[in-house]
Amino acid sequence: MDRDYLELKAWLEETRDEPLEAMGAFFDSRISEYEDHMSPWQKHYEWMAQLLPSHAETLLDLGCGSGLELDPIFRRFPNLRVTGVDLSEEMLALLKRKHPQRTLTLVQADYFCHDFGEGRFDSAVSFETLHHFTSEKKTSLFSRLCRSLKPGGVYLECDYIARTQAIEDLVFAECARRRRRDGIPGDVFVHFDTPLTLEHEMDAMKQAGFSRVELVGFLPEDDHTPMIRAVK
Numbered sequence: 001m002d003r004d005y006l007e008l009k010a011w012l013e014e015t016r017d018e019p020l021e022a023m024g025a026f027f028d029s030r031i032s033e034y035e036d037h038m039s040p041w042q043k044h045y046e047w048m049a050q051l052l053p054s055h056a057e058t059l060l061d062l063g064c065g066s067g068l069e070l071d072p073i074f075r076r077f078p079n080l081r082v083t084g085v086d087l088s089e090e091m092l093a094l095l096k097r098k099h100p101q102r103t104l105t106l107v108q109a110d111y112f113c114h115d116f117g118e119g120r121f122d123s124a125v126s127f128e129t130l131h132h133f134t135s136e137k138k139t140s141l142f143s144r145l146c147r148s149l150k151p152g153g154v155y156l157e158c159d160y161i162a163r164t165q166a167i168e169d170l171v172f173a174e175c176a177r178r179r180r181r182d183g184i185p186g187d188v189f190v191h192f193d194t195p196l197t198l199e200h201e202m203d204a205m206k207q208a209g210f211s212r213v214e215l216v217g218f219l220p221e222d223d224h225t226p227m228i229r230a231v232k
Contacts, residue, residue, distance in 0.1 A: 002163070002164065002166075004163050004164070004167060005164060005166050005167055005170065008167060008170065008171070009170060012170070012171075012174050016174075016178075019182060020178050020179065020182050020184055020190040020191070020192055021190060021191050022188070022189060022190060022191070023087055023132070023189035023190060023191050024087035024088050024089075024189070026191035027065070027087070027088040027090070027091055027191075028088050028089070028090045028091075031066075031088075031090045031091065031094065034065070034066060034091070035066060035068060038068055038128070041068070041127075041128065041158075041225075043219055043221075044127070044158050044219065044222075044225065044227070045068055045069045045071065045072050045127070046072045047158075047219065047227060048069055048072075048073070048125060048127065048156055048158055048227065049069070049072035049073045049075070049076050050076070051156055051216065051227065051229065052073065052076070052077070052123055052125075052154070052156065053122070053123060053154055055122065056077055056080060056122055056123045056154075057079075057080065057081060057122055058080070058081045058082075058083075058120065058121045058122050058123065059073070059077075059080055059081070059082045059083070059121060059122075059123045059124065059125065060082075060083050060085070060116060060120075060121045060123075060124040060125075060145070060148060061082060061083070061084040061085070061124070061125050061126070062085055062111045062124065062125070062126040062129060062130075062141075062145070063085070063086055063087075063111065063126055063127070063128075063129025063130070064082075064084030064085065064086050064091075064092075064095060064106075065086055065088065065091045065095070065129075066091050066094040066095050066098065067084065067094075067095040067098060067099065068127070069125060069127040069158075070082060070084070070095070070099070071098075073125075074099060074102055078102075079103070080102075080103070081103045081105075082102065082103065082104050082105070083104075083105040083106075083107065083116075083120075083121070084104065084105070084106050084107065085107045085109055085111045085114055086106075086107075086108065086109075086111075087108065087109070087110060087189070088108070089108050092106045092108055110189070111141065112137060112140070112141055116144055116145065116147070116148035117148055118147050118148060119147075119148070119149070119150050119151075120148055120149075120150075121148055121149055121150065121153060122149070122150050122152075122153050122154070123149075123153060123154050123155070123156075124145055124148070124149060124153070124154070124155040124156070125155070125156045125157070125158075126155075126156075126157050126158075126159065127157075127158050127159070128158065128159055128160070128225075129159070130157065130159050131159050131160055131161075131193050131194065131195040131196075132189070132190075132191070132192065132193060132194055133194070134172075134194075135196055135200050135203070135204050138196070138201070138204040139204040139207050139208050140208075141208075142155075142204055142205050142207075142208030142209075142210070142230075143208040143209055145208070146208050146209045146210055146230075146232055147209075149232040150232070151232060152231065152232060153231070153232045154229060154230070154231055154232075155205075155210070155229070155230040155231075155232075156216075156227065156228070156229055157201075157205075157227070157228045157230070158225060158226070158227050158228075159195070159201075159225065159226075160195055160224050160225045161195050161196065161197060161198045161201060161224060161225070161226060162195045162196060162197045163197075163224060164197070165197055167195075167197075168194075168195065168196055168197050168200070171192075171193060171194045171195065172194050174192075175190075175192045175194050178192065198215070198226055201228065202215070202228060205228070205230045209232075210230040210231060210232060211231055211232060212229075212230065212231040213228065213229075213230045213231075214228070214229050214230075215227075215228055216228065216229050
């Protein structure tokens, strides 16, 4: 097995007895340290902002958190109308305090259930929020996301992937084991990383109805967090 797999397997064994945490509670309890924790992705935030189409006027942000990806986006598009959806009330409150003058519609909700509407947005983004879910759940979400975009609308996703199929299989099996141990049903959100391979991530977007799905690339210093662009 490759080094990444062996290191991950060892870490999962070390942490095998740690309890699973509900997704919203996980982030609410870490609000004070969240932005420092996410600081290594600053170049990715800037990259995402530069990739948005120059005509962007409306944006849907899935799992917006405190808006770290929105900070550079607003510098480029100060008049952008943004709808942000997130589970954490604390994160949304921080985002509102950071950008009081921006046109923000903030929704505390499960983005798998929230109605995005149809043909409302010319762009959408998600950053490091979707690496907890199955391919089936993502395909359903991407289908609704695609419908919410205007014709030609662009969705940018920046999230980390499983480098191999063996890693994808390992994390899903371990998450299932911990759910059984803690008596947590499969439809309850927990904070446990289960990234898909790049192939499976892009396949979920293609199956959702996007007309074009492409790998934009990786930053030189990070070969496991791709930028993917999907066009309606």
